[in-house]
Amino acid sequence: xxxxxxxxxxxxxxxxxxxxxxxxxxxxxxxxxxxxxxxxxxxxxxxxxxxxxxxxxxxxxxxxxxxxxxxxxxxxxxxxxxxxxxxxxxxxxxxxxxxxxxxxxxxxxxxxxxxxxxxxxxxxxxxxxxxxxxxxxxxxxxxx
Numbered sequence: 001x002x003x004x005x006x007x008x009x010x011x012x013x014x015x016x017x018x019x020x021x022x023x024x025x026x027x028x029x030x031x032x033x034x035x036x037x038x039x040x041x042x043x044x045x046x047x048x049x050x051x052x053x054x055x056x057x058x059x060x061x062x063x064x065x066x067x068x069x070x071x072x073x074x075x076x077x078x079x080x081x082x083x084x085x086x087x088x089x090x091x092x093x094x095x096x097x098x099x100x101x102x103x104x105x106x107x108x109x110x111x112x113x114x115x116x117x118x119x120x121x122x123x124x125x126x127x128x129x130x131x132x133x134x135x136x137x138x139x140x141x142x143x144x
Contacts, residue, residue, distance in 0.1 A: 026086045033084030034077075048073045 038045040055069045056062050067074055099106040106112065 029086045030081060030084060033086075034080050037080055037083070044076060048076055 038048075051070055051072050052062065056066055062070075093112050095106055095108055095110045095112065098108050
C-alpha cells in the first residue's frame with residue numbers, strides 16, 4: 001500500500017506540473033508572439049487599438065462578451081496563434097489497425113504524431129480573412 005501511495009503522489013505531482021507548465025507556457029508564448037507581431041506590424045496594431053477603443057472605450061475592461069463585436073481583433077489573435085504555432089504537435093497516438101493513407105500503408109501499432117496546422121488564412125486589405133487555397137482532408141473515421 002505504501003508503494004502504491006508513493007507512486008500515486010509522484011503521479012499526482014507530475015500531472016499538476018504538466019497542467020501548470022502547459023497552461024503557463026502556452027499563454028506566455030502566445031503573448032511573446034503577440035508583442036513581436038504588434039511591434040513588427042504597427043498598422044495592424046493601430047487597427048486593433050481603434051476597434052477596441054470604438055467597441056470598449058476607456059472606461060471599462062474588456063470581457064468575453066465583447067469578442068463578437070471585435071471581429072478584426074479576434075482575427076488578429078487567431079492569426080497570432082496560427083503563426084506562433086505554440087503547440088504544433090498533438091499528443092502521440094498509436095494505430096489500432098493497418099491504415100492506407102495517401103498511397104502509403106501505416107502499420108498497426110505504429111506510433112505517430114500529428115502536425116496541427118490550420119488551413120492557411122491570411123488577413124487581407126479589407127480586414128477579413130481569406131482562404132489562399134483549399135485543402136482536401138478526411139477525418140480518421142473516413143480513412144480506410
